[in-house]
Amino acid sequence: MKKNPWKTSLTAIVLGTMLVQGGMTAWAADAGSAVTSAPTVNYGLTNDIRAAIKSVAVTPTASGSQLAVTVRLYNGGTTQNRVPEHELRLQTTSGVSYTLKPSAGNKETLQPKEIGELVYMTSIDSKEIGQVSQLSFVNVDIYSYPKVETTLLTMPTASVWYGGTGTAxxxxxxxxxxxxxxxxxxxxxxxxxxxxxxxxxxxxxxxxxxxxxxxxxxxxxxxxxxxxxxxxxxxxxxxxxxxxxxxxxxxxxxxxxxxxxxxxxxxxxxxxxxxxxxxxxxxxxxxxxxxxxxxxxxxxxxxxxxxxQEKSTAVPYTIGQPIAFDPLTKVVDKQTQVSLMELHLHENPGEGYQTAVAKFKLTNTSSAPIATPNFQSELVSSQGVTYQGARQSNVTTMLNPGLSYVVSYAYVVPQTEAGTSFSMKLLDAAAAAPYTTTIAALQTDVQKEGTDSTISLYPFDLVFKDVTVSTQTTPQLTYSYKFRLDLGITQKENVVVDNNFSKLRFEIVDSAGRVVGSKDAAFTGANKLISGVQTIDASNITTDQVSYPYTVNVYETIETPNGTSKRLVKVIKG
Incomplete structure (x- = not known):
């Protein structure tokens, strides 16, 4: 049968039912001009059915080689057409011919304007296949003697995948x-x-x-x-x-x-x-x-x-500004505005490591409640060292309109980390679960603390006016402790704080460096911290001796799935 090449790039009137799309476009490395591969050529198998090569592969196996071919057929006629009986044969440049086995899923007929793909494969106990030159559809009449073979179509193989390793x-x-x-x-x-x-x-x-x-x-x-x-x-x-x-x-x-x-x-x-x-x-x-x-x-x-190039480039970021997320992300609703409000890095006495704490403000800008976005985060140092963040354990599930909520993340950082500039990566853990993908990357510096008397724990600003420690003797001749705290608290408007928010922990350290008493204080609840003078009872902690003077370490604590994370915010000398 006469070959009838039909270049798809010249047949604009049938673009909707083309057998093969146009060639692959690449961009030249040294210029912006497009480099286009040769158009795919289709051939006539019958008067109505056209054929084109989708793929040809010669892949090494443990004992030899696997030959695989996929051919695409297109019925350009107006009625159903049967695919002619045939064998598919692969020929090499040395004249060797291999007959491939058809897949059980290959179509036997094609409806009008239908495209079908025929898959063939065989395994050969030889690694010396050589270079593939062409494919042939061959009709074999097994009822004739001697049998009669008729070549229906031969197609040159312009592109063959020779599997293996390395540049070859x-x-x-x-x-x-x-x-x-x-x-x-x-x-x-x-x-x-x-x-x-x-x-x-x-x-x-x-x-x-x-x-x-x-x-x-x-x-x-x-x-x-x-x-x-x-x-x-x-x-x-x-x-x-x-x-x-x-x-x-x-x-x-x-x-x-x-x-x-x-x-x-x-x-x-x-x-x-x-x-x-x-x-x-x-x-x-x-x-x-x-x-x-x-x-x-x-x-x-x-x-x-x-x-x-491996990781998303971090963009310069100013603390407090709305974060620009990947527009295709499904993690953060378009009506949710997310801002990084705090990023602090502190050494924790006696712990052997530093703790970084990041606080994000999540604001619902819509007129209806929306789900709280659940993203992960990482800190990346200027040397490329990555520290995974632990999100606070309990987070409100819904954000009410017109209000902001605070979600904290804690990062354990070695004492050897001396950098002050980090890349903050926000991650989607659902799209490619169990793996993560980047939805935003920010370049920012850790914040310096305020004045000696003012501490920022967004959305609170705390002013420690006076902290004193007193002891009292129990009937068992042991000592317990009370904190007298004169504190000023200012809270930002329209920012919701619930019992999931971080707490303050007061630790009493004696002159020998021993922690002899501690007490947690919350910003919510019946016994929450208030502005003014207040007494914090640490009677649940007792000791059998008193050692002056005392130092009070004030920590911010965050409950995470990995345990309690502490960030030292103030040291008060007695």
Whole structure:
């Protein structure tokens, strides 16, 4: 049968039912001009059915090689058409021919204007396959003797994926820089993609590279993201990835969504590339043939980002200003305004570490109650060291309109950390669960404390006018303690404080450095702290000796899932 090439880029009148979309567009590294691959060519299999190659892969196995092919068919006629009986054969440049087995899911007929994909695969106990040159549809009449073979169509293979490791596996793939926009060659989709974030995350089962990809639909109709995955490569090994989204992802015209890929890797590995692979399912025919197999074909290689590209760039931030979140995030409602109000770093005497405390103000700007956003946070030092934040244990579930609420995060930081400038990352823990993705990144400095007498615990400003400690003797000849506290408290308006808010802890330290008494005091409840003179009874703490003078350490305490976090806010000498 005569070959009838039909370039899709020249057939504008059938764009809605094209068999294969146009070629992949990449951007030149040294200029902004577009580099376009050769258009995909379609061939006539019958008068109405056209064929094009989606993918051809030669992949090493433990005992030899796996040959896999996917061919796309399009019925351009006005009636249902049967796919002609055939064998699919793969030929190499050395003249060797391999017959591939069809998948049980291959279509036998096509409705008018329908597109169908035929999947073929076979395993060969040889690693000497050579270079693939063409594919052929061959009709075999087994009822004739000798049997009669008729070649229905032969298609040259312009692009073949030779799986393996290192640069050799990438020779026939388009190579992109990190962040460049791409489409997937040979895949019937107009969606475009770009890599936006990569991070290494530790889990209970090991280290995982998490890659976020932005999918965009520039077309005029709804599209579903086709099946593809992302693998990672080092110089000597491949690491298979898996998409975190279990359900299919659909994009309306003009819509953008994130895709997330988790790639388990080894500790200490240095990755060099990401590989974009289209995937197809091959189901063996007949009973007892085993489960379906996923066939993956490399399409593009993307350079693994440099250290300064892996994580979202932190933008300069001024304490108290509304935070600009990723516009695609689902974590923070558009009607919720979030601001970082405090970031303090303090050493805790006797604890062996420092504590950083961040306080966020969450404001409901709408006219109805909305759910409290649940984001995670990390502090990243100027040297790239990351400290995970622990969110306070209890947080109100709903935000009422016109009001602000405070949520605190505590970070345990080693005493050797001397930096004062940090990147604050806010994270989504749901989109790619159990992994996290960045929804905002801020560059800010830790705050210096106010005057000697004023302490800021947003939304409170505290002025310690006088603190004295007295002892009293019990009938058992032991001593207990009372604090006489003259305190000034000012609270910001329209900021709600409930029993989840942090507390003050007063610790009495004797001249030998021993903690001989302590008492927690809350900002809410029947015995809350007030402006003016008040007495705090620490009679639940007793000692059998008195040692003057006393020092009172005043801490802010926050209850977190990891325990009580303390931040030293003031030291009062007796």
């Amino acid at each position: 596996a990438l020779q026939n793939l388009g190579n992109l820089a990190w962040g460049q926009s791409f489409t997937i060659p040979g895949v019937n989709s107009g969606l475009t993609y770009s890599t936006v974030e990569a991070s290494m995350q530790d889990t209970a089962t090991g280290r995982v590279a998490v890659v976020t990809v932005l999918a965009s639909n520039p077309g005029e109709g709804r599209e579903t993201v086709p099946a593809f995955r992302m693998d990672a490569q080092s110089e000597v090994k491949n690491y298979e990835g898996k998409r975190s989204e279990a359900e299919s992802v659909t994009l309306e015209a003009g819509e953008k969504k994130y895709l997330h890929y988790a790639i388990p890797v080894e500790n200490g590995v240095t990755l060099t590339n990401l590989v974009v692979l289209s995937t197809d399912s091959f189901a063996p025919k007949g009973e007892g043939q085993g489960p379906a197999t996923t066939l993956a074909t490399g399409k593009l290689a993307i350079s693994w980002p440099k250290a300064d």
